[in-house]
Amino acid sequence: MLNEKTISVISKRIKSATFLVIGDLILDRYIEGTVERISPEAPVPVVLEKRTWAAPGGAANVALNLKSLGAQVTLTGLLGNDEDGNCLQKMLEKADIYFFPVVEKQRPTTVKTRVSARNQQLIRIDREITSLPSPAGLRKMLSIIHDSISRCKAIILSDYAKGTLTPSLFQALQANGNPPVYVDPKPRNFRHYKNFHCLLPNASEAAQLVRTNTTTVTPTNAQQVAKQIVRKLGCNEVVITLGEHGAFVFCKNRGIRVPARTRRVFDVTGAGDTFTAAFAAAETAGLNPEDAALFANLAAGIVVERYGPSAVSLADVKKELKVKKILNETTT
Numbered sequence: 001m002l003n004e005k006t007i008s009v010i011s012k013r014i015k016s017a018t019f020l021v022i023g024d025l026i027l028d029r030y031i032e033g034t035v036e037r038i039s040p041e042a043p044v045p046v047v048l049e050k051r052t053w054a055a056p057g058g059a060a061n062v063a064l065n066l067k068s069l070g071a072q073v074t075l076t077g078l079l080g081n082d083e084d085g086n087c088l089q090k091m092l093e094k095a096d097i098y099f100f101p102v103v104e105k106q107r108p109t110t111v112k113t114r115v116s117a118r119n120q121q122l123i124r125i126d127r128e129i130t131s132l133p134s135p136a137g138l139r140k141m142l143s144i145i146h147d148s149i150s151r152c153k154a155i156i157l158s159d160y161a162k163g164t165l166t167p168s169l170f171q172a173l174q175a176n177g178n179p180p181v182y183v184d185p186k187p188r189n190f191r192h193y194k195n196f197h198c199l200l201p202n203a204s205e206a207a208q209l210v211r212t213n214t215t216t217v218t219p220t221n222a223q224q225v226a227k228q229i230v231r232k233l234g235c236n237e238v239v240i241t242l243g244e245h246g247a248f249v250f251c252k253n254r255g256i257r258v259p260a261r262t263r264r265v266f267d268v269t270g271a272g273d274t275f276t277a278a279f280a281a282a283e284t285a286g287l288n289p290e291d292a293a294l295f296a297n298l299a300a301g302i303v304v305e306r307y308g309p310s311a312v313s314l315a316d317v318k319k320e321l322k323v324k325k326i327l328n329e330t331t332t
Helices: 004-015 059-068 083-094 135-151 167-175 187-192 203-210 222-233 271-284 289-304 314-331
Strands: 018-023 025-038 045-058 072-076 078-080 102-104 110-117 120-127 154-158 181-184 237-241 247-251 254-258
Touching: 004 271, 004 314, 018 059, 018 135, 018 271, 025 059, 025 083, 045 059, 045 083, 045 110, 059 072, 059 083, 059 154, 059 271, 072 135, 078 083, 102 135, 135 167, 154 271, 167 187, 181 271, 187 203, 203 222, 203 237, 222 237, 222 247, 222 254, 237 271, 237 289, 247 289, 254 289, 271 289, 289 314
Parallel strands: 018 072, 018 154, 025 110, 078 102, 154 181
Antiparallel strands: 025 045, 110 120, 237 247, 247 254
C-alpha cells in the first residue's frame, strides 16, 4: 500500500541506487509573450516576446527526474557540437548527473522550441536529424554503456525515434545478463524491444504497437492490448498510461487499472518522462508494479499542472499523496 511511510522507506533505497539512462537528448526552448494584434503580413498573431528559457527534454528529462527523486544517474545519448548542446550539457552537469554525451559534428542537437501567449501554445518548431549515429559514435556509446552497466540497478531507454537507439544497441543490451531494462517506446522500434523487463507506452503508442483498429487504448481494451504486447515481445510487464484515466498495469498475466486524480491539465510536456522515471525508481526500490504505477501517476500529475517539463521530488509526491487522501475522504 502506498502511503507516506512507504515513500519514506523507498526514498532510502532510491538514494542508494544508480540508474543508466540511454536515449534521445532534447533541449526544450520556450518563448513566452503576449499577443495584441494580428500581423499585416499574414493572418497570424504577433507575439511580443517577454521571456525565454530552456530545459532538458527527452532522455535528459528522464535523468533529471530520477536525480530529483534522489537517485544517482548516468546518462548518455547523441549531442550536436553546437550552442544548444553546450547549454544542455551545462544544465545536466549543474544537476550533478554523470553525463557522457556522444558529440557528433554532422548533426545538430535536437531542439523543440515552443512559442506561447496567455498560457496557450501557439506553435512548436523542431530542429532535428533522425539518422543513426556514425559507426564511431555508436562504438563510443556502446563503450560508455559497457563501462557503466555494472554499477547500475536498472536501465531506462528513452526512445523518441531521433536515431540514438539503434538495432545494434538493442541487441547489445539483450545479449548480456543486464539489470532490468525499462523502455519508454516508440512504435517504429517495436520489433527491437524483445525480452526487456518493462514497456511503458502511452495509449496511442500502445495501439500502434499492436496495430489495433482504434487509434488509442481505453480502460475497456487495455488488458487485451497489454496481453498482445507481452505475447509478442516477451517482456515481464507492460504499463500503459491512459491520461485522465490513470494507467493500466499488466504483470504475471494479471491486469489492474490505477486511477488518476481529476485535475486541471495545464501542460502535458514531459509528463511521460516523469512517469517513466518515477515508475522505474519506485519499482527498483521495492514497490510492487501497482503501487509503483500509483507513485508514478502522482508524480506525472504534478507535472501536468506546471508549464513545461519539470522534475518532481519525493517531497512533491508526499504532498500530492496527502491531497489525494483528503479528496478521497471528502468524497466518501
